[in-house]
Amino acid sequence: MVKVYVPQDSTAKALGADAVAASIQIFAATKGIELELVRNGSRGIFWLEPLVEVETPTGRVAYGPVMDDQIDSLLNAGLLDATTDSPLYLGLTEEIPYLARQQRFTFARAGIADPVCFDSYKAQGGYVGLTNALAMNGQAIVDEVKTSGLRGRGGAAFPTGIKWQTVHDAQPTDGETKYIVCNADEGDSGTFADRLAMEADPYQLIEGMTIAGLAVGAQQGYIYLRSEYPDAHRILNEAISNAEAAGYLGENISGSGRTFNLEVRLGAKAYICGEETSLLESLEGKRGMVRAKPPLPAIVGLFGQPTIVNNVLTLAAVPFILAQGAQAYADVGFGRSRGTLAFQLAGNIKRGGLVELAFGLSLKELLEHFGSGTYTGRPMRAVQVGGPLGAYLPESQWDTPLDYEAFAAQQAVLGHGGVVVFDDTVDMSEQARFSMEFCVAESCGKCTPCRIGSTRGVEVIDRIRANQNREANMELLQDLCETMVDGSLCAMGGMTPFPVMSAVRHFGEDFSRDTATQNEEVSA
């Protein structure tokens, strides 16, 4: 019997993992080899996907990236005997430097097993956190989360324990209903950590939400999942029904008499619904229009009741904290950023993937030690951190430590930890224009500076790029950005100016090329 692992993760599949898995099955059948093929989650080393692993007495050995057109020769070379004689051979999976140098808390289980296998989750330490939580009262659970120093991983980095305390203390208008809502509307370009967590380790999120329910006295949870993630949708639904069957969701959780129900709801391609109040409106069946705060969702949230809205990775961090203790989590980190952050290397990067590390490493170390430069081999020029509302950083800022406060001091955001790399062919005035264009497409329309300001922003940048009255238009752009920052309710209008102004500030030359030169470049 040979045990082989081929990920069912959507990036692995996008690179041909299904065809690779099929070839392995056909090969084994033809040769009469008894095969157990596990479709595991991904380890997040996406530059090595499809990553095929073979179980050996000394551990799992890996091969990658195994492309569709290479699998036959790899099989003939002895893949199923765990051959070392292949250019794709990577040695023991656990010793691949990209993985071995990480500090995996939330992603410790990612890629090990079939993600929907409930027994595998329990065998790997799953539901220890929930078992501990069931022996505690709500306040004690909230205190544990406070002590861990966990902050919201969706980007805003609000202290999770304080949010939970607010919901814990809040009185529902009907005397009993509170909600746990997971924001799984991971719309930021360059981020895929939520998707990976849901596709590779769905029970961890389910367990985290259940613990949150116990902590604040909520019996209903919703995962608001973007419809762009059909694989995560299928996996979460399967995991939820398995958890129900195992007695870990529904009524009388694990024999405790406590109840927690969970349902996945799909978004409908609206970036703004990643904003928590817009998300709640959408869950209620309305247009995803941003609500004014206060009242905070923690007090008046879903259907008017106290609601925890947390990002996938915030909730997924909770089982570790309850299982290993808050101190184990708080022991790593940097300044007020405790624990780990899942950095995501994306865009024009040679070794893209998920890198979970304690806060504090510099961006440059991340780009060099893990990313190994650009995919195209050209020099890196700009790095956008924190999604489409995050600033573009020039090389002079790459020494910034990866820490919420250090980034804020540079007028940048660490956000969700997405890192998108551009090489020297990028035209930063075009990127600035896109930021405004994106805001035109995705603004909910509630605030005028966001709704109309972004349209005017595209026009102003077009005039600058066409060298029409450039100086006056640069001033106008600055003024427009200030209006958007000051006059928008949420981060959509309030932060779109971040990437725009960072492009102006650090890559001014891209806005001041004269049209004649641009035309020459185009014709050359």
Next chain:
Amino acid sequence: MPLTAEQISTEVKRSIDKLIAKPGALLPILHDIQETLGYIPPDSVPQIAKALNQSSAEIHGVITFYHQFRTHPVGKHNVEICRAEACQAMGSRTLERHAKESLGIDYHQTTGDGAIFLEPVYCLGNCACSPSVRIGDRVHARVTPDRFDALMEELRTDKLEVLNG
């Protein structure tokens, strides 16, 4: 054969009946209708509104707010090209231009043979292996213009098989 107004109304009713008990049922209902019929027929708006005790204007407002919902039938295969930054860094602007030119359509349009409906998408969560294209529920990574042509060819070949079969 397009469905008759009556058949459409029956399908819409089926979606409503299945999901109306859920709190905040409108989005699940709209998803279900679009999955069944391929779009949300404008004539179904009053029917949905009545069932949810809302105005037609409210339902229309929700349908038009979300990029995903559409009110007319589209091509057989939904092809989405990612326009977001990580894909831009890997040449998605060139890919977009190529797709529009080679298919002879703009975004939100269907090719003349009814095979392909082209849409933009902002991020598919495949940002480490850009540029990305989604066809139906399947994402494709590192899509060059040549690869795009091959994928479109596959879609059209499938269609012929279906027609012949």
